[in-house]
Amino acid sequence: MGMFDFLKAKKNTANIAKERLRIIVAQERTGRDAPDYLPLLQRELLEVIRKYVSIDAEAVKVDLAKDGDHDVLDISVALPEGRQDAS
Known part of the structure; x- marks a missing residue:
């Protein structure tokens, strides 16, 4: 484990959170007109x-x-x- 590996983990976590937020927003948008x-x-x-x-x-x-x-x-x-x- 390198000295700066902890920084990469936070970046991945931020990207994962950002992607999840995009999914939630997309679901909310489609859910408004959905049966x-x-x-x-x-x-x-x-x-x-x-x-x-x-x-x-x-x-x-x-x-x-x-x-x-x-x-x-x-x-x-x-x-x-x-x-x-x-x-």
Whole structure:
């Protein structure tokens, strides 16, 4: 461990916090126009996925986007690396 390694850790922490803030702001913006069922859909998807893989609540993102005249449901699931069975 070098003498100035502690400075790098703070910089990474600041970048992580900044990225998380961007995600929160983006979710708030999309949440204003989103249907009421999206949070429930997200929770139910999380429950189903947890039957097969151990993941946390932040791993599942459900968003609604516009594509011309159509609404597009965008579902993103961040799966853990390696095989982990839910218990």
